[in-house]
C-alpha cells in the first residue's frame with residue numbers, strides 16, 4: 012500500500028504556526044487559513060495542538076447539512092460546502108466532533124480544511140504537512156510512518172457513545188487502539204488536577220534563591 | 221549631523237514599518253507564475269531550501285522545495301511568508317538624503333556617492349583613517365562579506381570594521397577554535413538522529429532553529445534521551461527526558477558538575493583522552509570541587525538533576541551536544557561553551573557517526589560571514605589579521621603591500637563606544653540595525669546621533685537608518701546571487717530571483733562603485749558575485765575554512781558542499797575530526813579548564829530580578845524585514861514580559877497588565893504574560909521590537925573578554941505595574957514600537 016496518508020502527532024508540535032501561515036498559501040483558499048492551532052493553556056504549558064479536518068468516513072458535518080452542501084470525494088476527502096447550496100445554518104459547525112468547520116461570512120459559505128485538494132489530488136503533499144518543521148503533521152505512506160515512529164497511527168475515535176473513523180490518523184502510544192474522548196459532566200465537580208508537570212517553581216522547590 | 225531630521229512618527233508615516241498583507245497581484249491562484257526559482261530562505265542559519273514563484277519580475281508566492289536535503293520542504297513561518305518582503309510599500313528605491321526638519325528626500329546616485337566620498341576623505345584626513353568605521357552583517361553572502369572586509373582594508377584602509385555576527389556566533393566560534401582548532405559545527409545534521417543522548421544547552425530550537433526540531437524528534441523515535449538546559453521551558457524542553465531550568469548564568473555549574481560526576485563514576489574515555497587530547501589534568505583539577513551540591517548552588521537547580529544528566533550523558537554509546545545563544549550571550553560566553561564542549565571531548569564521542577557537537581548558527585550566513593574577513597580581527601579564510609604570514613598571503617591575493625593592511629580594529633560594542641566618545645566620526649553600515657540589536661539601546665542611539673557622517677545601506681529604512689545622512693537602497697537576498705554557509709558548514713547557492721526595483725542596486729555594485737571612487741577601481745573590478753567567489757576561493761586556499769575546491773556549479777550540483785574542500789576533486793567534509801584528528805598543529809583537542817564566575821550584573825536589593833532576552837519564531841533578529849510582514853506581526857504582535865505567576869503575585873501583577881521592566885540603563889513597557897514555564901526569579905522579553913518596546917533598553921553593555929559578545933542573557937531589573945502608555949511612540953502601530 013503506497014497510498015499517502017495524513018498523520019498528526021500532537022506530541023511533536025512546537026506551536027510555530029508554520030502550518031497556519033502555509034495553509035493560507037494553498038490555492039483553493041489562498042489568503043485564508045483553514046487550520047486551527049490550539050494553545051492549550053499558555054499559563055500552564057507551551058503545548059499546542061494543530062487541528063485539520065479529520066475527513067471522517069461518515070462525516071457528521073455532511074449528515075446534518077439540510078442543504079446537502081457537503082460532499083466527500085471518492086478518495087475520501089470531505090470538501091468545504093458547495094457555495095450555491097450552503098444556507099449558512101452552521102449545523103456542520105456545531106456538529107463536528109473536532110470543531111473544524113467555520114462559517115465564513117466573507118465568502119458566504121462554510122469553509123474548512125480540504126487536505127489541499129488541489130495538491131493532494133495530484134499526488135502533492137498538503138501545504139501544512141509539507142512545511143511543518145516538527146513532523147507533527149506528516150503526509151506519507153503507512154509503511155514509512157510505521158518504520159520511522161515509535162507510536163502507532165490510529166483513526167478510530169470514541170466520543171462518549173459514538174464511534175467515528177477518520178481518514179486522518181493520529182499517532183498514539185503503542186498500547187492505544189482508539190482515542191476515547193470522555194465527556195465531562197458539567198454538573199459534577201471536576202477532579203483536582205494532578206501536580207503540575209510544567210511548573211518550573213515546583214521543579215525548583217527547596218532550591219535556595 | 222546624524223540626529224533624527226524629524227519626529228519618529230513622521231518618519232514612520234513615510235517609511236514604515238508598514239505591514240504588507242496582500243501579495244503582489246492579490247490573493248489569486250498561484251499556479252500561473254512564469255517561473256519557479258530554487259533558492260534558500262534569507263533568514264536564519266538553517267538556510268532552508270525554498271522555491272519562489274515569479275511573475276513579471278515580481279515574487280508572488282512560494283512553493284516548498286522538497287528535494288533539498290537539509291529541510292526537505294519544511295519551513296518555519298518566516299520562510300513561508302518571506303516572499304511578502306518583496307513588492308513591499310516600504311521598499312527603498314532611490315538614494316535618500318537627510319534634510320533637517322523635512323526628513324529624508326530622494327537624491328541621485330551621483331551626488332549621493334560624491335558626497336559620501338568627500339565626507340570619507342574629509343573625516344579620514346582630519347582624524348586618521350580609523351576615524352571612519354564600517355559595520356556589516358552576517359546575513360550578507362560570503363561574496364559580500366569578503367567584499368566588505370577587502371573594502372575596509374584596501375579602499376578605506378580603516379582598521380575599524382566589525383559585524384553583527386559579534387552578537388551571534390563569536391563565543392561559540394572562539395571556544396571551538398580553542399578546543400578543536402576549527403570554528404565550525406563538527407557534524408552534519410544527519411548525525412543528530414543517530415545519537416542516543418542529546419544535550420541541548422541554551423537553544424530554543426523550536427523557535428530559533430525550527431527545522432532542527434524534526435532531527436531531534438527523529439532521534440527520540442530512535443530511542444534517544446533528550447536533556448534540555450534553559451531557564452524557560454521551551455517547546456523542545458516540554459518533551460525532554462530531563463529538563464534543567466538553569467538560573468541565568470549558571471550553566472557552568474551544570475557542565476562542570478556533570479563532568480565531576482562522570483569522572484567519579486568512570487564515565488569518561490581515558491584512552492581517547494590520552495591519545496587525542498591535551499590538558500585534561502587541569503580540567504580534572506578544576507572540576508574537582510564541582511560536587512553535585514556545589515554545582516547545583518551555582519546552577520540554581522536541585523543537585524539530583526545534575527547527577528541525572530551525568531548518568532544520561534556519561535555512559536551513552538553515542539551522543540550529540542547542541543548549544544546556542546543561551547549559553548553564548550554572556551560575559552563568560554566562551555567559558556560556558558568550553559565547559560559544555562569538555563563534556564564531548566571527555567566522552568570521546570566525536571568525529572564518528574552519531575557522535576559530535578554543533579553550535580546552532582543564528583544568522584543566515586552566521587557561519588560563512590565570519591570566515592571571509594569582515595571581523596575586526598580576521599582576514600579571509602578565517603585568517604588572523606595579527607599573523608604576519610596570514611597578512612602576507614592575503615596581501616598577495618589583493619595585490620597590496622602587506623603593511624598597507626590595517627591591524628586589528630574594534631569589535632562592535634567598543635566600536636559604538638568609540639563613536640560615543642568621539643574617536644570614530646564617520647560610519648558606513650550595511651545589514652545591521654544596532655539601535656534594536658545592540659545592548660544598552662539608549663547608549664547606542666546617543667552614539668549614532670554624535671556621528672559627523674553616517675551612510676546606511678539597506679532595503680528598508682531601519683530604525684538605525686533614521687540617523688543616517690545618506691541612505692543607499694541595496695538589495696534583498698532574492699535580488700542578487702551568491703553563496704552562504706549554513707549551520708552545518710554546508711556552502712549553498714542563493715539564486716537571483718528578481719532584479720532590484722527602481723534605482724536600488726545590488727549591494728556589491730554599490731561597494732565596488734564606492735571603492736572605485738576612493739581610488740581603487742582595479743582592485744574592485746568584478747563582473748559578478750561569481751567573480752568575487754573565484755577570488756574568495758583563492759584567498760581561502762590552505763586555510764581551515766578552505767573553499768578552494770568549490771565552484772558555484774559544484775555547489776549547485778551537490779545541494780551544497782561542506783568545507784574544507786581543498787581541490788576540485790574533493791567531495792567536501794561533512795564530518796570533521798574523523799579518526800580523532802583535530803585542527804590544531806598537534807592534531808589534538810585541547811581541553812580548557814573553566815571556573816564559574818558571576819555575570820557582570822547580578823540581581824540585588826534594588827534590581828532583584830533576572831532579565832533574559834531572546835527571540836520568537838515569527839520574528840527575525842531586529843525585525844527590519846519581519847516587522848513589515850502582516851501575518852508574522854499578527855502571529856506575535858508586540859513583545860510581552862513572560863513572568864511566573866508566583867513572582868507576578870508578589871508584585872501585584874495580573875496577566876495582560878502593563879509592566880515596566882527597568883534596569884540601571886533603561887526600561888521597556890510591555891504587557892505581562894503569566895506563565896509557569898519560566899523560573900520565578902527570571903523574566904523574559906523578546907528583543908525584535910524598537911524604541912520603547914526594545915528589550916535592549918535594559919540589557920547591559922558588558923562583553924566577553926575573548927569573544928566580545930554582549931551579555932544579552934543576564935541583566936538585573938525591577939518590575940512594576942504601570943498604566944497603558946499613551947505617548948506618541950506608544951500610539952504607533954505595534955510593528956513600529958507602539959502597544960495595544
Ligand code: SF4
Pocket residue numbers: 064065066067070071072073089106107108109110111112123
Ligand atoms: S472532522 Fe468535522 S468537518 Fe471534517 S469530515 Fe469530520 S465532521 Fe466533517
Ligand code: SF4
Pocket residue numbers: 023024025026027028029030031048059061142143144145146147148
Ligand atoms: S507547523 Fe507543525 S509544529 Fe508548527 S504549529 Fe503547525 S503542527 Fe505544530
Ligand code: SF4
Pocket residue numbers: 261262263264265266267268294295296297298299300429430431
Ligand atoms: S527562518 Fe530559518 S528555519 Fe525558518 S524557513 Fe528560514 S531558514 Fe528555515
